Amino acid sequence: MTYKIMVVDDDPITRMDLREMLKDEGYQVVKECKNGEEAVQQCLALKPDLIIMDVKMPILNGIKAAKVIRKKLDTAILLLTAYSQRELIEDAKESGVTAYLVKPVTELDLIPAIEIAMSQKQQFECLSRDLQFLKKKLEERQLIEKAKGKIMESRVMTEEQSYQWMRKYSMKNRIALVTVAKFILQQPGAIGDVFLVRE
Known part of the structure:
Protein backbone atom coordinates (compact mmCIF):
# COMPACT_ATOMS: atom_id res chain seq x y z
CA MET A 1 0.00 0.00 0.00
CA THR A 2 1.23 3.51 -0.85
CA TYR A 3 1.15 5.76 2.19
CA LYS A 4 1.09 9.55 1.97
CA ILE A 5 3.97 10.80 4.07
CA MET A 6 4.96 14.29 5.21
CA VAL A 7 8.59 14.97 6.12
CA VAL A 8 9.30 17.71 8.67
CA ASP A 9 12.86 18.78 9.52
CA ASP A 10 14.64 22.14 9.62
CA ASP A 11 17.70 20.59 7.94
CA PRO A 12 17.25 20.46 4.13
CA ILE A 13 19.89 17.69 3.81
CA THR A 14 17.99 15.46 6.24
CA ARG A 15 14.75 16.14 4.37
CA MET A 16 16.41 15.22 1.09
CA ASP A 17 17.87 11.99 2.53
CA LEU A 18 14.51 10.97 3.97
CA ARG A 19 12.70 11.82 0.74
CA GLU A 20 15.07 9.64 -1.27
CA MET A 21 14.79 6.70 1.13
CA LEU A 22 11.02 6.93 1.08
CA LYS A 23 10.74 7.24 -2.69
CA ASP A 24 13.07 4.27 -3.17
CA GLU A 25 10.62 2.20 -1.10
CA GLY A 26 7.61 3.41 -3.08
CA TYR A 27 6.15 5.78 -0.50
CA GLN A 28 4.55 9.05 -1.61
CA VAL A 29 6.09 12.17 -0.06
CA VAL A 30 3.24 14.67 -0.20
CA LYS A 31 5.03 17.58 1.48
CA GLU A 32 8.28 18.67 3.09
CA CYS A 33 8.15 21.23 5.92
CA LYS A 34 10.93 23.05 7.73
CA ASN A 35 9.28 23.51 11.14
CA GLY A 36 6.40 22.33 13.31
CA GLU A 37 4.19 25.34 12.63
CA GLU A 38 4.32 24.73 8.88
CA ALA A 39 3.63 21.03 9.50
CA VAL A 40 0.47 21.83 11.50
CA GLN A 41 -0.84 24.09 8.70
CA GLN A 42 -0.03 21.70 5.88
CA CYS A 43 -1.23 18.48 7.52
CA LEU A 44 -4.76 19.88 7.90
CA ALA A 45 -4.93 20.44 4.14
CA LEU A 46 -3.09 17.29 2.99
CA LYS A 47 -4.15 14.80 5.71
CA PRO A 48 -1.08 12.54 5.39
CA ASP A 49 -1.14 8.95 6.64
CA LEU A 50 2.17 9.48 8.44
CA ILE A 51 4.31 12.44 9.49
CA ILE A 52 8.04 11.91 10.00
CA MET A 53 9.13 14.85 12.13
CA ASP A 54 12.28 16.05 13.85
CA VAL A 55 12.02 16.98 17.52
CA LYS A 56 14.37 19.96 17.65
CA MET A 57 13.12 22.67 15.27
CA PRO A 58 12.63 26.46 15.39
CA ILE A 59 9.24 28.17 15.96
CA LEU A 60 7.43 24.98 17.03
CA ASN A 61 9.31 21.82 17.98
CA GLY A 62 8.25 18.31 16.96
CA ILE A 63 6.69 17.29 20.28
CA LYS A 64 4.55 20.43 20.56
CA ALA A 65 3.55 20.14 16.90
CA ALA A 66 2.63 16.48 17.43
CA LYS A 67 0.31 17.43 20.31
CA VAL A 68 -1.50 19.99 18.14
CA ILE A 69 -1.75 17.65 15.14
CA ARG A 70 -3.02 14.67 17.14
CA LYS A 71 -5.87 16.81 18.53
CA LYS A 72 -7.01 17.59 14.98
CA LEU A 73 -6.12 14.48 12.96
CA ASP A 74 -5.79 10.74 13.42
CA THR A 75 -2.38 10.72 11.75
CA ALA A 76 0.54 8.48 12.72
CA ILE A 77 3.60 10.47 13.80
CA LEU A 78 7.16 9.17 13.79
CA LEU A 79 9.56 11.46 15.67
CA LEU A 80 13.24 11.78 14.84
CA THR A 81 15.68 12.87 17.51
CA ALA A 82 19.38 13.07 18.17
CA TYR A 83 18.71 12.28 21.82
CA SER A 84 17.31 9.30 23.70
CA GLN A 85 16.82 10.69 27.22
CA ARG A 86 14.02 9.25 29.33
CA GLU A 87 12.36 12.68 29.66
CA LEU A 88 12.11 12.98 25.89
CA ILE A 89 10.55 9.51 25.61
CA GLU A 90 7.89 10.45 28.19
CA ASP A 91 7.15 13.75 26.40
CA ALA A 92 6.88 11.88 23.09
CA LYS A 93 4.41 9.37 24.60
CA GLU A 94 2.26 12.15 26.05
CA SER A 95 2.15 13.98 22.70
CA GLY A 96 0.52 10.98 21.05
CA VAL A 97 3.34 9.97 18.70
CA THR A 98 3.33 6.45 17.34
CA ALA A 99 7.10 5.87 17.55
CA TYR A 100 10.44 7.62 17.51
CA LEU A 101 13.85 6.97 15.99
CA VAL A 102 17.26 8.20 17.11
CA LYS A 103 19.37 9.93 14.43
CA PRO A 104 21.22 9.22 12.25
CA VAL A 105 18.39 7.30 10.58
CA THR A 106 19.17 4.55 8.10
CA GLU A 107 16.84 2.82 5.67
CA LEU A 108 17.12 -0.34 7.79
CA ASP A 109 15.69 1.58 10.76
CA LEU A 110 13.22 3.78 8.93
CA ILE A 111 11.22 1.34 6.80
CA PRO A 112 10.34 -1.16 9.60
CA ALA A 113 9.43 1.78 11.88
CA ILE A 114 7.04 3.13 9.21
CA GLU A 115 5.40 -0.27 8.69
CA ILE A 116 4.96 -0.77 12.44
CA ALA A 117 3.58 2.77 12.88
CA MET A 118 1.08 2.26 10.05
CA SER A 119 0.06 -1.16 11.35
CA GLN A 120 -0.65 0.36 14.78
CA LYS A 121 -2.64 3.18 13.15
CA GLN A 122 -4.77 0.67 11.21
CA GLN A 123 -5.38 -1.41 14.34
CA PHE A 124 -6.46 1.72 16.22
CA GLU A 125 -8.81 2.73 13.37
CA CYS A 126 -10.31 -0.77 13.34
CA LEU A 127 -10.90 -0.65 17.11
CA SER A 128 -12.37 2.83 16.80
CA ARG A 129 -14.82 1.62 14.12
CA ASP A 130 -15.78 -1.37 16.26
CA LEU A 131 -16.36 0.93 19.22
Missing part, protein backbone atom coordinates in the same frame (compact mmCIF):
# COMPACT_ATOMS: atom_id res chain seq x y z
CA GLN A 132 -18.57 3.25 17.16
CA PHE A 133 -20.56 0.25 15.89
CA LEU A 134 -21.07 -1.08 19.42
CA LYS A 135 -22.04 2.38 20.67
CA LYS A 136 -24.64 2.68 17.91
CA LYS A 137 -26.02 -0.79 18.68
CA LEU A 138 -26.26 0.07 22.39
CA GLU A 139 -28.12 3.31 21.61
CA GLU A 140 -30.52 1.37 19.35
CA ARG A 141 -31.07 -1.26 22.04
CA GLN A 142 -31.87 1.48 24.58
CA LEU A 143 -34.45 3.01 22.22
CA ILE A 144 -36.07 -0.39 21.65
CA GLU A 145 -36.19 -1.02 25.43
CA LYS A 146 -37.87 2.36 26.01
CA ALA A 147 -40.38 1.72 23.21
CA LYS A 148 -41.16 -1.71 24.69
CA GLY A 149 -41.93 0.01 27.99
CA LYS A 150 -44.36 2.40 26.26
CA ILE A 151 -46.19 -0.52 24.60
CA MET A 152 -46.30 -2.48 27.87
CA GLU A 153 -48.02 0.53 29.48
CA SER A 154 -50.41 1.30 26.62
CA ARG A 155 -51.40 -2.21 25.63
CA VAL A 156 -51.02 -4.08 28.93
CA MET A 157 -48.50 -6.56 27.54
CA THR A 158 -45.57 -8.46 28.99
CA GLU A 159 -42.06 -7.46 27.94
CA GLU A 160 -41.81 -10.44 25.56
CA GLN A 161 -45.25 -9.74 24.05
CA SER A 162 -44.39 -6.07 23.44
CA TYR A 163 -41.10 -7.03 21.79
CA GLN A 164 -42.80 -9.59 19.54
CA TRP A 165 -45.46 -7.00 18.67
CA MET A 166 -42.78 -4.52 17.60
CA ARG A 167 -40.88 -7.20 15.71
CA LYS A 168 -44.02 -8.33 13.85
CA TYR A 169 -44.82 -4.73 12.91
CA SER A 170 -41.22 -4.18 11.79
CA MET A 171 -41.20 -7.27 9.54
CA LYS A 172 -44.69 -6.71 8.13
CA ASN A 173 -43.89 -3.13 7.12
CA ARG A 174 -40.25 -3.86 6.19
CA ILE A 175 -38.75 -1.21 8.41
CA ALA A 176 -35.96 -1.50 10.96
CA LEU A 177 -36.93 -2.30 14.54
CA VAL A 178 -35.12 0.80 15.78
CA THR A 179 -37.19 2.95 13.36
CA VAL A 180 -40.37 1.49 14.86
CA ALA A 181 -38.99 2.28 18.34
CA LYS A 182 -38.20 5.90 17.38
CA PHE A 183 -41.69 6.36 15.94
CA ILE A 184 -43.30 5.03 19.12
CA LEU A 185 -41.19 7.30 21.32
CA GLN A 186 -41.68 10.40 19.17
CA GLN A 187 -45.42 9.86 18.68
CA PRO A 188 -46.83 7.98 21.67
CA GLY A 189 -50.38 8.28 20.31
CA ALA A 190 -49.38 6.10 17.37
CA ILE A 191 -49.41 3.04 19.62
CA GLY A 192 -53.16 3.31 20.01
CA ASP A 193 -54.23 4.37 16.51
CA VAL A 194 -51.78 4.26 13.57
CA PHE A 195 -50.13 1.07 14.81
CA LEU A 196 -53.44 -0.62 15.56
CA VAL A 197 -54.79 0.20 12.10
CA ARG A 198 -51.77 -1.40 10.42
CA GLU A 199 -51.63 -4.58 12.50
Whole structure:
Protein backbone atom coordinates (compact mmCIF):
# COMPACT_ATOMS: atom_id res chain seq x y z
CA MET A 1 0.00 0.00 0.00
CA THR A 2 1.23 3.51 -0.85
CA TYR A 3 1.15 5.76 2.19
CA LYS A 4 1.09 9.55 1.97
CA ILE A 5 3.97 10.80 4.07
CA MET A 6 4.96 14.29 5.21
CA VAL A 7 8.59 14.97 6.12
CA VAL A 8 9.30 17.71 8.67
CA ASP A 9 12.86 18.78 9.52
CA ASP A 10 14.64 22.14 9.62
CA ASP A 11 17.70 20.59 7.94
CA PRO A 12 17.25 20.46 4.13
CA ILE A 13 19.89 17.69 3.81
CA THR A 14 17.99 15.46 6.24
CA ARG A 15 14.75 16.14 4.37
CA MET A 16 16.41 15.22 1.09
CA ASP A 17 17.87 11.99 2.53
CA LEU A 18 14.51 10.97 3.97
CA ARG A 19 12.70 11.82 0.74
CA GLU A 20 15.07 9.64 -1.27
CA MET A 21 14.79 6.70 1.13
CA LEU A 22 11.02 6.93 1.08
CA LYS A 23 10.74 7.24 -2.69
CA ASP A 24 13.07 4.27 -3.17
CA GLU A 25 10.62 2.20 -1.10
CA GLY A 26 7.61 3.41 -3.08
CA TYR A 27 6.15 5.78 -0.50
CA GLN A 28 4.55 9.05 -1.61
CA VAL A 29 6.09 12.17 -0.06
CA VAL A 30 3.24 14.67 -0.20
CA LYS A 31 5.03 17.58 1.48
CA GLU A 32 8.28 18.67 3.09
CA CYS A 33 8.15 21.23 5.92
CA LYS A 34 10.93 23.05 7.73
CA ASN A 35 9.28 23.51 11.14
CA GLY A 36 6.40 22.33 13.31
CA GLU A 37 4.19 25.34 12.63
CA GLU A 38 4.32 24.73 8.88
CA ALA A 39 3.63 21.03 9.50
CA VAL A 40 0.47 21.83 11.50
CA GLN A 41 -0.84 24.09 8.70
CA GLN A 42 -0.03 21.70 5.88
CA CYS A 43 -1.23 18.48 7.52
CA LEU A 44 -4.76 19.88 7.90
CA ALA A 45 -4.93 20.44 4.14
CA LEU A 46 -3.09 17.29 2.99
CA LYS A 47 -4.15 14.80 5.71
CA PRO A 48 -1.08 12.54 5.39
CA ASP A 49 -1.14 8.95 6.64
CA LEU A 50 2.17 9.48 8.44
CA ILE A 51 4.31 12.44 9.49
CA ILE A 52 8.04 11.91 10.00
CA MET A 53 9.13 14.85 12.13
CA ASP A 54 12.28 16.05 13.85
CA VAL A 55 12.02 16.98 17.52
CA LYS A 56 14.37 19.96 17.65
CA MET A 57 13.12 22.67 15.27
CA PRO A 58 12.63 26.46 15.39
CA ILE A 59 9.24 28.17 15.96
CA LEU A 60 7.43 24.98 17.03
CA ASN A 61 9.31 21.82 17.98
CA GLY A 62 8.25 18.31 16.96
CA ILE A 63 6.69 17.29 20.28
CA LYS A 64 4.55 20.43 20.56
CA ALA A 65 3.55 20.14 16.90
CA ALA A 66 2.63 16.48 17.43
CA LYS A 67 0.31 17.43 20.31
CA VAL A 68 -1.50 19.99 18.14
CA ILE A 69 -1.75 17.65 15.14
CA ARG A 70 -3.02 14.67 17.14
CA LYS A 71 -5.87 16.81 18.53
CA LYS A 72 -7.01 17.59 14.98
CA LEU A 73 -6.12 14.48 12.96
CA ASP A 74 -5.79 10.74 13.42
CA THR A 75 -2.38 10.72 11.75
CA ALA A 76 0.54 8.48 12.72
CA ILE A 77 3.60 10.47 13.80
CA LEU A 78 7.16 9.17 13.79
CA LEU A 79 9.56 11.46 15.67
CA LEU A 80 13.24 11.78 14.84
CA THR A 81 15.68 12.87 17.51
CA ALA A 82 19.38 13.07 18.17
CA TYR A 83 18.71 12.28 21.82
CA SER A 84 17.31 9.30 23.70
CA GLN A 85 16.82 10.69 27.22
CA ARG A 86 14.02 9.25 29.33
CA GLU A 87 12.36 12.68 29.66
CA LEU A 88 12.11 12.98 25.89
CA ILE A 89 10.55 9.51 25.61
CA GLU A 90 7.89 10.45 28.19
CA ASP A 91 7.15 13.75 26.40
CA ALA A 92 6.88 11.88 23.09
CA LYS A 93 4.41 9.37 24.60
CA GLU A 94 2.26 12.15 26.05
CA SER A 95 2.15 13.98 22.70
CA GLY A 96 0.52 10.98 21.05
CA VAL A 97 3.34 9.97 18.70
CA THR A 98 3.33 6.45 17.34
CA ALA A 99 7.10 5.87 17.55
CA TYR A 100 10.44 7.62 17.51
CA LEU A 101 13.85 6.97 15.99
CA VAL A 102 17.26 8.20 17.11
CA LYS A 103 19.37 9.93 14.43
CA PRO A 104 21.22 9.22 12.25
CA VAL A 105 18.39 7.30 10.58
CA THR A 106 19.17 4.55 8.10
CA GLU A 107 16.84 2.82 5.67
CA LEU A 108 17.12 -0.34 7.79
CA ASP A 109 15.69 1.58 10.76
CA LEU A 110 13.22 3.78 8.93
CA ILE A 111 11.22 1.34 6.80
CA PRO A 112 10.34 -1.16 9.60
CA ALA A 113 9.43 1.78 11.88
CA ILE A 114 7.04 3.13 9.21
CA GLU A 115 5.40 -0.27 8.69
CA ILE A 116 4.96 -0.77 12.44
CA ALA A 117 3.58 2.77 12.88
CA MET A 118 1.08 2.26 10.05
CA SER A 119 0.06 -1.16 11.35
CA GLN A 120 -0.65 0.36 14.78
CA LYS A 121 -2.64 3.18 13.15
CA GLN A 122 -4.77 0.67 11.21
CA GLN A 123 -5.38 -1.41 14.34
CA PHE A 124 -6.46 1.72 16.22
CA GLU A 125 -8.81 2.73 13.37
CA CYS A 126 -10.31 -0.77 13.34
CA LEU A 127 -10.90 -0.65 17.11
CA SER A 128 -12.37 2.83 16.80
CA ARG A 129 -14.82 1.62 14.12
CA ASP A 130 -15.78 -1.37 16.26
CA LEU A 131 -16.36 0.93 19.22
CA GLN A 132 -18.57 3.25 17.16
CA PHE A 133 -20.56 0.25 15.89
CA LEU A 134 -21.07 -1.08 19.42
CA LYS A 135 -22.04 2.38 20.67
CA LYS A 136 -24.64 2.68 17.91
CA LYS A 137 -26.02 -0.79 18.68
CA LEU A 138 -26.26 0.07 22.39
CA GLU A 139 -28.12 3.31 21.61
CA GLU A 140 -30.52 1.37 19.35
CA ARG A 141 -31.07 -1.26 22.04
CA GLN A 142 -31.87 1.48 24.58
CA LEU A 143 -34.45 3.01 22.22
CA ILE A 144 -36.07 -0.39 21.65
CA GLU A 145 -36.19 -1.02 25.43
CA LYS A 146 -37.87 2.36 26.01
CA ALA A 147 -40.38 1.72 23.21
CA LYS A 148 -41.16 -1.71 24.69
CA GLY A 149 -41.93 0.01 27.99
CA LYS A 150 -44.36 2.40 26.26
CA ILE A 151 -46.19 -0.52 24.60
CA MET A 152 -46.30 -2.48 27.87
CA GLU A 153 -48.02 0.53 29.48
CA SER A 154 -50.41 1.30 26.62
CA ARG A 155 -51.40 -2.21 25.63
CA VAL A 156 -51.02 -4.08 28.93
CA MET A 157 -48.50 -6.56 27.54
CA THR A 158 -45.57 -8.46 28.99
CA GLU A 159 -42.06 -7.46 27.94
CA GLU A 160 -41.81 -10.44 25.56
CA GLN A 161 -45.25 -9.74 24.05
CA SER A 162 -44.39 -6.07 23.44
CA TYR A 163 -41.10 -7.03 21.79
CA GLN A 164 -42.80 -9.59 19.54
CA TRP A 165 -45.46 -7.00 18.67
CA MET A 166 -42.78 -4.52 17.60
CA ARG A 167 -40.88 -7.20 15.71
CA LYS A 168 -44.02 -8.33 13.85
CA TYR A 169 -44.82 -4.73 12.91
CA SER A 170 -41.22 -4.18 11.79
CA MET A 171 -41.20 -7.27 9.54
CA LYS A 172 -44.69 -6.71 8.13
CA ASN A 173 -43.89 -3.13 7.12
CA ARG A 174 -40.25 -3.86 6.19
CA ILE A 175 -38.75 -1.21 8.41
CA ALA A 176 -35.96 -1.50 10.96
CA LEU A 177 -36.93 -2.30 14.54
CA VAL A 178 -35.12 0.80 15.78
CA THR A 179 -37.19 2.95 13.36
CA VAL A 180 -40.37 1.49 14.86
CA ALA A 181 -38.99 2.28 18.34
CA LYS A 182 -38.20 5.90 17.38
CA PHE A 183 -41.69 6.36 15.94
CA ILE A 184 -43.30 5.03 19.12
CA LEU A 185 -41.19 7.30 21.32
CA GLN A 186 -41.68 10.40 19.17
CA GLN A 187 -45.42 9.86 18.68
CA PRO A 188 -46.83 7.98 21.67
CA GLY A 189 -50.38 8.28 20.31
CA ALA A 190 -49.38 6.10 17.37
CA ILE A 191 -49.41 3.04 19.62
CA GLY A 192 -53.16 3.31 20.01
CA ASP A 193 -54.23 4.37 16.51
CA VAL A 194 -51.78 4.26 13.57
CA PHE A 195 -50.13 1.07 14.81
CA LEU A 196 -53.44 -0.62 15.56
CA VAL A 197 -54.79 0.20 12.10
CA ARG A 198 -51.77 -1.40 10.42
CA GLU A 199 -51.63 -4.58 12.50
